[in-house]
Amino acid sequence: MKKLISANQLTKNYKARCVVDHINIDIKEGEIVAIVGTNGAGKTTTIGMLLGIIPQDSGTIEYWTSDYKKEIGTQLQSTPFFEGYSVEDNVKLFAAFYGISLTKNEIDEKLTAFDLLQVKKTPAIKLSLGQQKRLAIIVTTLHHPKLVILDEPSAGLDPRGQRDIQQIIKRLKDSRVAVLFSSHDMLEVMNVADRVLIMHHGKIMANGSPDGLMEHYQTQNLEELFFELTT
Ligand SMILES: Nc1ncnc2c1ncn2[C@@H]1O[C@H](COP(=O)(O)OP(=O)(O)OP(=O)(O)O)[C@@H](O)[C@H]1O
Numbered sequence: 001m002k003k004l005i006s007a008n009q010l011t012k013n014y015k016a017r018c019v020v021d022h023i024n025i026d027i028k029e030g031e032i033v034a035i036v037g038t039n040g041a042g043k044t045t046t047i048g049m050l051l052g053i054i055p056q057d058s059g060t061i062e063y064w065t066s067d068y069k070k071e072i073g074t075q076l077q078s079t080p081f082f083e084g085y086s087v088e089d090n091v092k093l094f095a096a097f098y099g100i101s102l103t104k105n106e107i108d109e110k111l112t113a114f115d116l117l118q119v120k121k122t123p124a125i126k127l128s129l130g131q132q133k134r135l136a137i138i139v140t141t142l143h144h145p146k147l148v149i150l151d152e153p154s155a156g157l158d159p160r161g162q163r164d165i166q167q168i169i170k171r172l173k174d175s176r177v178a179v180l181f182s183s184h185d186m187l188e189v190m191n192v193a194d195r196v197l198i199m200h201h202g203k204i205m206a207n208g209s210p211d212g213l214m215e216h217y218q219t220q221n222l223e224e225l226f227f228e229l230t231t
Pocket of ligand 1: 039045
């Protein structure tokens with residue numbers, strides 16, 4: 001599988017504190033990679049560096065294309081929508097940013113696929129958290145990115161909302177989109193990730209398929225492995 005991103009020895013310091021410490025990350029075409037870690041482990045900083053939003057202090061990142069910023073879809077922890085605009089108008093406005101014009105039917109199809117058709121006239125900022133997260137994924141995939149990066153996409157959601165996000169991530173994979181997402185939920189990671197990176201204090205402690213890592217470390221489940229590697 002072709003590599004989309006290859007980051008080598010990526011490092012970030014804030015003042016004298018190293019928060020991401022010489023990590024290597026590869027993301028291949030069509031794979032789902034989860035990044036897990038304790039609070040403050042460096043996940044969001046790593047994502048910011050991969051997106052080109054946070055400059056690294058050292059290390060290199062190679063992308064499959066020089067125009068990567070336009071070809072990655074991203075949803076960070078906050079989901080900013082255009083205030084006062086409905087769900088469908090937000091979709092139209094984000095599409096216009098990407099230079100895409102969508103017909104009414106195309107918008108309805110997307111909203112139906114994400115179970116949002118019934119709220120299409122509702123102001124986006126009035127949606128429930130789960131609905132906002134689904135809408136955020138619609139708008140970040142309008143331009144058919146090859147890679148989508150999601151920072152804690154299911155944080156704060158109820159079990160049904162979490163399941164919806166997991167299904168959306170699987171659907172992205174089915175359409176050959178690679179996904180990098182951060183999570184604190186080990187069951188979610190087991191359910192959807194092809195590969196998991198466990199981060200602790202700025203370092204990657206393990207990198208492999210959930211099953212492969214559990215076998216290697218002889219643990220019953222991913223949570224047990226997480227505790228073993230992050231204490
Ligand atoms: N702009 C900044 N200035 C100083 N320190 C920062 C800055 N951004 C992040 N940090 C610190 O870097 C460390 C890593 O933060 P980061 O947000 O990457 O962790 P995280 O793994 O995403 O945590 P969480 O799971 O809580 O979201 C933390 O100790 C944080 O306080």
